[in-house]
Amino acid sequence: QSVLTQPPSASGAPGQRVTISCSGSSSNIGGNAVNWYQQLPGTAPKLLIYAHNHRPSGVPDRFSASKSGTSASLAISGLQSEDEADYYCSAWDDNLKGYVFGTGTEVTVL
Amino acid sequence: PQLRESGPGLVKPSETLSLTCTVSGGSINTGAYYWAWIRQPPGKGLEWIGTIYHSGSTSYNPSLRSRASMSVDTSKNQFSLKLTSATATDTAVYYCARMAVTLDYWGQGTLVSVSS
Numbered sequence: 001q002s003v004l005t006q007p008p009s010a011s012g013a014p015g016q017r018v019t020i021s022c023s024g025s026s027s028n029i030g031g032n033a034v035n036w037y038q039q040l041p042g043t044a045p046k047l048l049i050y051a052h053n054h055r056p057s058g059v060p061d062r063f064s065a066s067k068s069g070t071s072a073s074l075a076i077s078g079l080q081s082e083d084e085a086d087y088y089c090s091a092w093d094d095n096l097k098g099y100v101f102g103t104g105t106e107v108t109v110l
Numbered sequence: 111p112q113l114r115e116s117g118p119g120l121v122k123p124s125e126t127l128s129l130t131c132t133v134s135g136g137s138i139n140t141g142a143y144y145w146a147w148i149r150q151p152p153g154k155g156l157e158w159i160g161t162i163y164h165s166g167s168t169s170y171n172p173s174l175r176s177r178a179s180m181s182v183d184t185s186k187n188q189f190s191l192k193l194t195s196a197t198a199t200d201t202a203v204y205y206c207a208r209m210a211v212t213l214d215y216w217g218q219g220t221l222v223s224v225s226s
Contacts, residue, residue, distance in 0.1 A: 035212045044205055044216040045156065051211055088156060090212070097169055099146075099213060101156040 003028065004089050004102035011108040012079045020105045022072045022089035028100050032092040034072040036065055039086045039104075048087070049074065081109050111136040113206050113217035121200075121224050127193040131206030131217060132186070139164045139184040144209040147180065147191045149202040150219075157202075161209060162189055196224045 005023040012018040024030065033052055037045035047056050049065040052072075062078045072091075076083055089102035117129035131145070138145065147159040160170040162180040170178050174193070182189040193200060203219040 033212070044219050046216075047212065047214050050214070056214070090156075096158075096171065098161065098171055099148075099158040101158070104155045 003093065003096075003100035004091065006087075006089060006102040006105045008103070009106045009108065011110055012076075013110045014079055014081065016079050017075060017077045018079055018107060019076075020074045020087055020089075020107070022074070022102050024070050024072075024089075024091060024100070026070060027095045028070075028091040028093040029067065029072055029089075030070040031094060034065065034067050035090045036063075036074045037088045037090065039088065041085070045088060076107070079109055083107060084109050111208060111215050113208065113215060115204060115206050115217045115220040117204075117220060117222070119221060119223065121196050121222060122226055123197055123224055125196055127196045127200060127222055127224070128190065129204055129206075129220065129222070130188050130190045132188050133208075134187070137184075138182065138187045138189065142210065145182070145189045146207045146209045146213060148205045148207060148213070148216075149200075150205070151199075151202040159191065159193075159204075198224050200224050 010018050036049040038048045039045045052067050053065045065074045087105045093100045112134045114132050121127045144161045146161045150156050160180050162168045168180050177194045179192045201224045203221050205219045206217045207213040208215040
């Protein structure tokens with residue numbers, strides 16, 4: 001059961017900027033760090049952004065994230081064909097005492 | 111570190127789904143991390159199942175708490191998941207993951223189908 005709400009799809013031409021939103025509540029995004037995952041078809045989710053806007057080693061700086069109140073967003077600038085994937089936001093939930101995930105957004109490069 | 115899930119790919123309804131995660135490239139017996147199970151039904155989103163510490167302390171998703179149990183075997187560097195009374199809605203790809211600041215390293219996932 002997904003607690004965080006994302007748009008089902010987003011798209012852009014190569015080189016463009018795409019933004020994905022993630023809406024939650026005070027028990028998750030409002031009070032805890034937001035993380036973003038990229039899932040290529042048939043593979044496990046890969047950590048893209050953690051603690052709001054930190055990138056693990058190897059993740060290009062084309063990926064950035066922000067948070068405001070109970071919402072967060074992921075931006076992909078300079079869109080490339082290899083960015084076609086599903087993207088999920090995630091945050092610790094104080095009520096659940098576990099992680100909650102977004103509904104997922106499929107990014108298409110036109 | 112690397113994580114790898116293993117277990118039966120097919121489980122009959124009402125039986126117990128059992129999976130093991132083997133961790134390599136690092137010890138599971140460290141206080142720095144928790145270890146988690148997450149699942150993803152075909153074509154759907156991710157669901158956190160539960161988390162275990164090397165001491166054996168656990169935390170479960172309330173929606174699965176009555177059926178889920180996790181254990182850890184530090185001698186084998188493994189942790190496990192059991193889900194009793196399986197139904198078709200438990201059909202999913204099951205992932206194990208390491209939890210530090212967040213769920214940072216994931217296994218490749220294993221598909222478990224519940225069907226007679």
